[in-house]
Amino acid sequence: MTTIALPATTLLDKIWNRHVVRAATDTTPAIVYVDLHLVHEVTSPQAFTELRRRGVRVRRPERTFATTDHSTPTTPRDGTGRLVVVDAQAATQLDELEHNCSEFGISLYGMDSSRQGIVHVIGPELGLTQPGMTIVCGDSHTSTHGAFGALAFGIGTSEVGHVLATQCILQHKPQTMEIRVDGTLPPGVSAKDIILAVIAKIGIGGGTGSVFEYTGSAIQALGMEARMTVCNMSIEAGARAGMIAPDDTTIEYVAGREFAPTGAAWDAAVVEWRGLRSDPRAKHDGSVSLDARTLKPMITYGTNPGMAMAIDGRVPDPESIYDRTERETLTHALSYMGVQPGQSLIGTPVDVVFLGSCTNSRISDLREAAGLLRGHRVKGGLRMLVVPGSRAVKRAAEAEGLDRVFIEAGAEWRESGCSMCIAMNGDQLAPGKLAVSTSNRNFEGRQGPGSRTMLASPLTAVAAAITGTITDVRTLLPN
Numbered sequence: 001m002t003t004i005a006l007p008a009t010t011l012l013d014k015i016w017n018r019h020v021v022r023a024a025t026d027t028t029p030a031i032v033y034v035d036l037h038l039v040h041e042v043t044s045p046q047a048f049t050e051l052r053r054r055g056v057r058v059r060r061p062e063r064t065f066a067t068t069d070h071s072t073p074t075t076p077r078d079g080t081g082r083l084v085v086v087d088a089q090a091a092t093q094l095d096e097l098e099h100n101c102s103e104f105g106i107s108l109y110g111m112d113s114s115r116q117g118i119v120h121v122i123g124p125e126l127g128l129t130q131p132g133m134t135i136v137c138g139d140s141h142t143s144t145h146g147a148f149g150a151l152a153f154g155i156g157t158s159e160v161g162h163v164l165a166t167q168c169i170l171q172h173k174p175q176t177m178e179i180r181v182d183g184t185l186p187p188g189v190s191a192k193d194i195i196l197a198v199i200a201k202i203g204i205g206g207g208t209g210s211v212f213e214y215t216g217s218a219i220q221a222l223g224m225e226a227r228m229t230v231c232n233m234s235i236e237a238g239a240r241a242g243m244i245a246p247d248d249t250t251i252e253y254v255a256g257r258e259f260a261p262t263g264a265a266w267d268a269a270v271v272e273w274r275g276l277r278s279d280p281r282a283k284h285d286g287s288v289s290l291d292a293r294t295l296k297p298m299i300t301y302g303t304n305p306g307m308a309m310a311i312d313g314r315v316p317d318p319e320s321i322y323d324r325t326e327r328e329t330l331t332h333a334l335s336y337m338g339v340q341p342g343q344s345l346i347g348t349p350v351d352v353v354f355l356g357s358c359t360n361s362r363i364s365d366l367r368e369a370a371g372l373l374r375g376h377r378v379k380g381g382l383r384m385l386v387v388p389g390s391r392a393v394k395r396a397a398e399a400e401g402l403d404r405v406f407i408e409a410g411a412e413w414r415e416s417g418c419s420m421c422i423a424m425n426g427d428q429l430a431p432g433k434l435a436v437s438t439s440n441r442n443f444e445g446r447q448g449p450g451s452r453t454m455l456a457s458p459l460t461a462v463a464a465a466i467t468g469t470i471t472d473v474r475t476l477l478p479n
Contacts (some may be wrong), residue, residue, distance in 0.1 A: 001318070007282070008278075008280070008281035008282040008426065009194075009278070009279055009282055010176050010213065010244050010278040010279075010282045010283075010284060011149065011213055011243055011276060011277055012173075012211050012213065013174050013279045013282070013306070013461050014152065014276060015150070015276070016032070016151065016173055017133070019032050019033045019076045019134045019151075020032055020033075020212065021033050024063070024172060025103075028170075029167075029170040029171050030170070030171055030172070031170060032170075033126065033134065033167065034163050034167055034169055034196075035134050035135065035447070036128055036134070036135045036136075036140075037060075037063060037064045037102075037135075037160075037167070038064075038066075038119050038120075038128075038135065038137035038140065038142070038278070039064060039067075039106065039160070040068065040069050040097070040137070040139060041066075041070060041071050041094055041096065041097040041207070042139075042388045043071050043138030043139065043157050044066070044100065044157070044160055045093065045096045045097070045100070046139060046157050046158075046161070047138075047157055047164055048096075048100040048104065048158040050102070050158075050161040051164060051385075052067045054165075056165045057165075058104045058106060059164065059165055059167040060110065060240065061104060061105040061106050061107075061218075063160070064106045064107070064109065064164065065123075065128060065476035066097060066106050066108045067099050067108070067109040067110070067113075067115075067117060067118075067119050067122055068094055068097060068108075068109075068110050069116075069417050069418050070092035070093075070417070070424060071085075071087070071094050071424060071425070071462070072085075072111055072112055072116070072415075072425075073090070073092075073414070073417065073425045074385075074387050074414040074415045074417040074419045074427060075084055075176070075414065075415065075425070076414075076415065077405075078344040078376070082111075082112070083111050083415060085425070086425070087424070087426070088428070090245050090424065091194060092423055093395045094110070094407075095112065097352070098110055104164075104288075106272060106474060109122060109380070112287075113391075115391070116391050117356075117388075117391055117392065118358045118361065118389045118416065118417065118418060118461045119137055119139060119358070120137075120141055120144040120228070120232065121358060121362060121389035121391050121416075122392070123144075123145055123225070124144075124145065124228065124253075125390060126257060126258045126259055127254055127256075127259040127260035127393075128259045129145045129258025130148060130150065131149035131150060131246040131250060131254075131269075131272075131273040132149060132256060132262070132272060132276050133148075133151070133152075133348075133361060134150070134151050134152075134333060135150050135151070135152035135153075135276055136152070136153060136154070136155045136159070136163055137152075137154060137155070138155055138157055138170060138415020139211075140153040140182065140235050140442060140471065141232050141235065141359070142155075142241075143231050143232060143233075143234045143235050143239070144231055144358060145228075145231070146211075146234070146242045146244065147224060147227035147228040147230070147231040147242075147243075147244050148224075148243050148246060149243060149250060149273065149277075150243070151211070151241060152231075152241055153240050153241045154168065163429075169366045172298065173209070173243070173357050174209060174210055174211045174285045174288070175209055175210045175376040176210060176212075176213055176285050177207055177210040177211070177212050177213070177284055177285060177286040177287065177288065178213050178215055178216045178286070179212050179213065179215040179287075179291045180214075180216040180282040180287065180288070180289045180290070181194055181198075181215075181218040181289075181291075182216040182217045182218055182289070182290075182291060183216075183218055183293040183294075184292060184293060185218060185221075185289050185292045185293075185295065186292075186293065186295065186296070186460060188260070188296075188297050188452075188473045188474040188475065188477055189224055189296060189297055190226065190229075190368070190458070190459060191229040191457075192229055192298070192360060192438065192455075192456070192457035192458070193295055193296070193297055193298045193457055194218070194228065194230055194290070194292070194356075195230045195232075195236075195380070195454065196233075196299075196310070196456075197290060197295055197298055198237065198290065198306075199233065199305045199308060200298070200308040201290070202237055202288055202413075203237070203238075204237060204238055204304050204306040205237075205238045205274070205306065206237050206238060206288075207237040207238040207239030207240075208303075209238075210240065211240050211241045211242070212234045212237070212241070212242040212269060212279060213245070213284065214230055214231070214243070214244045215244075215292055216292075216441065217247075217292075218290075218292035218439070220247065220249075222248065222249075223232045223364060223439065224253040225363070227244050227454055228362070229360060230244070230364075231243070231244065232243065232440060233305065233359060233440050234340075234388075236306070237291040239304070241387065245278065246273045246274070246275035246276050246277075247278060248346045251270055251273060251274075252274070257339045263275065263314075264275055265375050265400050267436070274474055276283075281334065292351075294310065296310040296311060297310070297311040297455070297456070297457060297460050297472060297473050298310060298311065298456065298460075299336060299345060299436075299454050299456045299460060299470065300442050300453075300454050300456075301334070301339055301345060302330065302333035302334065302337060302442070303332075303333040303442060303443055303444050304333075304379065304441075305440065305441065305442060305455060307330070307442075308455070309459065311470070311471075311472045311473075312344070312472055313344075313457075314340050314342050314343060315316050315334065315342060315345070316341065316474070317341035317342060318330040318331040318334070318341065319341070320390045327350065331373075335347055337452050337454075338434075341363070341476075343461040345454070345470045346469070346471065347469050347470065348434070348470040349434070349468060349469055350434055350435070350464045350465075350469060350470060351382065351383070351429070351433040351434050351435065352384070352420075352434070352436075353378075353383070353385070353387065353411075353422075353430055353436050353437075353461050353465040354384075354385050354387070354419070354420045354421070354435055354436070354437040354439065354447070354461070355369055355383040355386045355387065355411075355438050355462070356386065356387030356388070356389070356419050356420065356438065356439070357387075357418065357419075357437075357438060358383065358389065358418070358440070359438060359439055359465050360438035360457070360458050361387060361388055361390075361393065361416075362391030363397060365438070366386070366388065366393070366402050366457045367395065368459060369398075369404065369406075369458040370402040370405040370406060372476065372477075373405055373409050373411070373462050373466065374409075375420065376409060376466045377409050377410050377466070378409050378411055378466070379465065379466065380468075381442055381464060382464075384406075384409075384410070384412065384426065385414055385420055386406045386410035386412065386414060387414040387415075387416065387417065387420070388415075388416050390416045391415075391416050392434040393416065394415070394416055405428065409465075410464070420435070420437070420447050421439040421440070421446075421447070422449075423445075423447050423448045427447030428447055429447045429451030429452075430448065430449070430451070430452075431449055431451065431453075432452070433452065434450075434452045434453075434454065434469070435447055435451065435454070436459065436460065436464040436465075437453050438455075438461050439455065440452075440457050441453075441455075442454065442455050457473075459473045460473050
């Protein structure tokens, strides 16, 4: 008897093959079915307008979920328990989303909903995000959901309209790149440091055209929220998405959540999910390896996430770069940030610390931050904003007393939303001011016109809040 060996497939292959409605041709992309479409107020208005113009309804409203996050104020609620929107454009966007969701029969978790929060926080916490799914949203950091072994990526506004109308999307199949991280993380080093180290190693274009699959013992040791942090920033290296194969950690996280399967459907889902991993003989199109044992707390020094270094490192010299364009880019970035080649960043004065965003605003992030901040005070003259990723995260933090830790230390305890990550609703830096931020982008003016941003982990951000300067958090950890 002749045995025919089945071709070895990657995690991406397995999900892609299950969702292709029509295969790609030499001249056309594949048509891919979308399991879950997440919507927020910024990138959706034009899409709904197009549906009305064409006289088209939403194809699968039960697979479409909306929330308010970008334009949602994070300042304390008024005496009636309502958020006060002072930005006219934000108010318009919020009103439009409410109207659009009502007209087209879409579930909306708006400002007054107990389920409201940053779209990439509420999807997982509600159990909407599940292994094996295809997930899209008009937001670049949709890659977050890949932590569950889903194929999740951001789409443009025109594509939002297409998915609303058809529940499908046109896509060319990406390549795959394995990002392998083995070993045990040292004290003071977290998931945020892993992904900043990856981006620093391969550059902001190193993953172009690829989906990252994160593997290795260090990745497997991470909790789900830490895995979300890693996948969240995959796109900052140019990747289309980031993915981690589901395992017991994944299954335990999803179990019992509001939209998770139950009964026999749950049992069947778990069997299917356990098969969602790259075969041992599967070949990726590229690979990168890191030794977790050598990693240190990371911080950015320039104007993109790839301009990152170990906290005890020194700013690189543009003159050491052969490529002219890269050399000029770095020269400009250092000038904008006000740092010098060869400089250590330790001791640099900080004006604002921002703890939040879809990268680092979950309950584990807040626990970690509060654990370090407990017993300390925010340095006088420094402002610290703590913005939970959802109302559920806020409730959980308050139930544990974390809010009191932040407030008693002198930090601002805010409502959930994107906040200073995108400089919305007045949550922004003044020109020339420097923030240590747990968000995902440090572009020029990202947190306010003329503002300067250094990306770091929650631990490194809290260390800066305590000392008022860029600080190696390892010096503040108990021996």
